[in-house]
Each structure stands twice: as C-alpha cells, then as structure tokens.
C-alpha cells in the first residue's frame with residue numbers, strides 16, 4: 079500500500095521495525111524542506127510576512143493534530159515525543175497532586191517512559207506503584223484491574239497498545255471505571271495512535287501521549303494531550319520565552335494561556351510542520367484502512383510463523399501489527415544479524431520493557447512491527463529465511 | 476585463514492564455550508560487561524594469584540560472536556601475567572581498529588581480524604575485553 083510514497087523503500091530493504099520508528103513519505107520531507115527553504119523564521123514572534131506564515135503553519139498543525147484525536151486546540155501541546163509528554167504529566171501534574179501512600183497502577187509490559195517517571199515519584203513523593211496482573215496472553219482485563227484497584231488508587235497509567243506484546247487495552251471501559259472511582263487515567267498512545275482510530279472524547283482518557291515519528295512524521299515531535307481543566311494545573315517544567323505574558327519581578331510573572339504556556343522556547347517548527355503533513359498523509363489513506371491492513375498482515379504473518387516448529391510466538395492474539403518471537407537455541411540478536419544479511423530490519427532485545435521478562439519467561443525476543451506499507455511478499459521472504467534453523471545458525475555469524 | 480575456517484572456530488566456541496559457568500567462583504573477582512548498543516550481558520569471574528591470572532569463568536546471555544570472543548579470550552589469558560594480559564588486550568584492540576598488531580600470540584582470536592569491517596559487531600567482539608580490562612587496571616593500582 080502506498081509504497082511509492084516512501085523514498086526509503088527504493089533501497090533494497092525490508093523494514094519491519096515500525097514500532098521503533100516509521101519511514102517518512104516524501105510529502106513530509108518536502109514540507110520540512112519547504113519550511114527551511116522558503117519561510118524559515120521563528121513562530122509567535124515576527125511582525126513580517128514569513129514569520130506570520132510560520133505562525134499560521136504552526137497553529138494549523140496544532141488544529142490538524144487536535145482533529146486527528148478529536149481534542150480541542152488548546153488541549154494539544156507539542157513536545158519532543160512520548161517520553162517528554164509522559165515526564166511532563168508525571169512531574170508537572172501528578173507530582174503536585176499525589177500524597178505519600180497514594181497508589182499508581184501500571185503493568186509490567188509498560189515502556190520505560192511509563193515506568194521510570196513513576197519510579198522517581200515513588201522515591202520523591204512516597205507514592206506506591208502497583209502492577210495490574212496480566213492474564214495468560216499478557217493482557218489487561220477488567221477483572222485484574224478491579225482486583226488491583228484500592229481506595230488509595232489515584233492514577234492508572236497504561237499503554238493503549240504495548241510495544242512488545244502488541245496487546246490492545248480496553249481503554250474506554252477502563253476510563254469509565256477509573257473515573258467512577260475518582261482516579262485519573264493516563265494513556266501512552268505511542269503504539270496506538272499511529273495504528274488505530276483514537277478519539278480522546280470517546281475514550282475519555284485524562285492524558286494521552288504519543289510520538290509523530292512513529293506515524294510517518296519527523297523525529298523530535300510528540301504530543302501531550304490533556305483535558306483542559308487538568309492542563310490548567312500542569313506546572314510548566316520549562317520556563318522562558320514564548321510562554322509568559324509579562325514579568326517585572328519575581329512576584330509579577332504572568333504566564334500565557336494554554337497551550338503556549340507549556341511550550342517554552344523556540345519549538346521544533348520544522349518538525350511540527352512535518353508532523354502536520356504526516357497527519358494529512360495518514361488521513362488521506364484513512365486510519366481505519368491502515369488498521370485493517372495491519373491486522374490482515376499480522377494474521378498472515380502469525381499463520382505462517384505458527385507452522386515453523388522452532389519459532390515460538392509470544393503473542394499471536396493482539397489486534398496490532400506487533401509480533402514478538404524467539405527461535406529455539408538461537409539468541410535473539412543473532413536472529414537479527416542473520417536477517418540483516420538479507421536486508422531485513424528487525425529489532426532484538428527487551429524493547430525497553432525490562433520488567434516484562436519475568437512475565438514472559440524470556441529476556442530477549444525478536445520483534446516484527448508492521449505498518450501499512452509492508453507486504454505479504456516481504457513476510458514470505460522473512461518466513462522462508464526463518465524456516466531453516468540450521469541455516470540461521472550457519473549464517474548468523 | 477579462510478572464512479569457513481573462521482566460522483567453524485566461532486561456532487565451536489559458541490556451542491562449547493570455555494568455562495561458561497559461575498559454579499566454583501567463590502573468591503573470584505566478578506565484573507559485569509554489557510553493551511548499550513546490543514543486548515549482550517555477561518559476568519566475568521577472574522582469579523588472580525601472584526600477579527598471574529589463574530582462572531577465568533563467565534556466565535550470562537550473549538550473541539554468538541560475543542560468546543565465542545569471550546571463550547577465546549579466556550583460553551588465551553589463563554596462565555598469563557597481568558602485564559601480558561594487558562598487552563593482549565591492547566594488541567587485540569589494535570587489530571580491531573586497523574592499527575599495527577602482532578599476530579603471533581592471538582591464537583584463535585585471529586578469527587576476528589576482519590571484524591573492523593562490521594561496525595555493528597565490534598562491540599560484540601570487544602565485550603569481554605572491556606570487562607576484564609576494568610579488573611586488571613584496578614588490580615594493578
């Protein structure tokens with residue numbers, strides 16, 4: 079699907095590492111190059127034409143992103159990525175709200191960026207981190223959420239789709255329960271927003287974080303979505319230009335309205351312009367088509383891999399394009415090196431979910447993460463290379 | 476040495492690594508070596524007496540190249556003095572970085588003489604050397 083739009087695909091590679099980052103279509107590259115070539119000025123500052131043009135492009139990008147997730151414009155803050163968004167949520171909002179003994183629920187399959195900020199808060203604020211137990215398919219169920227939830231639970235913070243197992247969590251149901259019990263729901267959308275329809279009003283999450291580079295956009299741009307009334311009390315971690323109205327002395331600092339208050343300093347303007355182009359691009363294909371295509375490819379991949387005895391799939395079930403597996407007697411990294419000889423890009427390791435290993439019983443896996451531009455022919459090639467174990471061992475070095 | 480021969484030596488050291496165990500390492504100096512770019516993670520256990528490396532064992536999870544490199548390094552270093560081991564490390568490092576090196580005492584480690592061409596595998600090969608160097612340097616002080 080749409081392979082001609084991606085200059086990287088002119089090289090002789092099979093790219094299966096879309097969970098790490100996706101390839102960029104030409105329109106995104108062009109939009110950024112156009113900014114640098116034709117109206118390279120700062121935003122929110124200038125009194126001249128090209129600077130005004132930057133303002134318009136920047137704020138249009140915000141509008142575009144807001145519509146993509148059905149948020150209001152002032153609820154969309156540009157950041158450098160999911161990691162920064164989650165850190166801002168934890169240290170700018172929850173650090174001021176939570177009391178010692180308050181409980182935060184996460185799982186063992188969260189990405190480091192949804193674990194470590196909470197770990198630090200546990201050290202500094204005395205909050206308690208608890209893990210929702212995963213079922214046999216490494217999924218979060220409502221029953222397990224209910225059994226971990228206590229009257230001290232103040233926050234549930236979960237990936238919508240996880241980056242190792244690829245399971246999709248029932249966020250809407252979780253939000254309903256969490257809100258009925260006076261807690262907050264933070265959603266890490268890094269692996270979901272690029273791949274499935276995400277409507278923050280429908281889901282009713284309190285915060286959502288995601289990265290544009292995982293959805294055809296440039297690196298260095300992310301989004302922090304928060305419900306307006308919550309963002310109002312998020313304390314800016316960065317202070318400086320562009321976010322204040324005035325300051326005369328220590329006691330007379332007036333900050334700007336949302337969302338500018340949370341975007342101090344010169345922003346990643348080229349990135350945001352590229353991000354907007356990426357959103358346009360995904361819209362032109364249709365997010366539902368993208369999702370359907372990925373599920374089709376995933377089911378195809380799983381059905382083929384299941385026929386290979388020495389390949390063990392960790393997660394055949396999830397409704398996402400992520401498949402993690404191991405090969406009997408071969409270290410995950412050696413599988414990756416072997417595939418690399420055939421220009422197939424896959425990721426080996428623990429995928430930044432270091433506490434998951436206790437759960438799935440293996441430390442390291444090989445991960446295939448698909449996007450809509452992958453093909454069944456690519457999958458066939460992968461499967462045929464994996465089908466002969468002796469060959470893997472012979473050629474892995 | 477031709478590539479098939481090299482591959483065989485590497486595979487042999489991978490399938491039957493020297494001293495891959497943490498049993499009987501009481502009193503050994505332990506050092507962890509892991510790399511940021513890949514997922515190799517090994518523990519080395521070293522026994523030094525009278526400035527001589529009496530024994531080395533290792534344990535952990537590592538790719539074929541790292542495991543083989545560790546196995547070969549262990550064979551080369553057991554019985555040598557700290558100074559000899561330090562010069563082996565330096566010599567090996569020279570080979571990996573396309574500098575002049577002495578191929579007379581490399582033994583099986585010569586299989587890595589072309590690893591400099593594969594940037595992404597250099598870290599695998601050097602993993603055990605990084606670990607043991609730390610121990611030897613601090614021992615000398």
Ligand SMILES: Cc1ncc(COP(=O)(O)O)c(C=O)c1O
Nearest residue numbers: 159160161189191237241268289
């Ligand atoms: C589930 C999940 N959360 C968070 C992140 C972090 O994203 P970024 O590195 O773009 O900040 C990732 C990226 O690997 C991810 O997969």
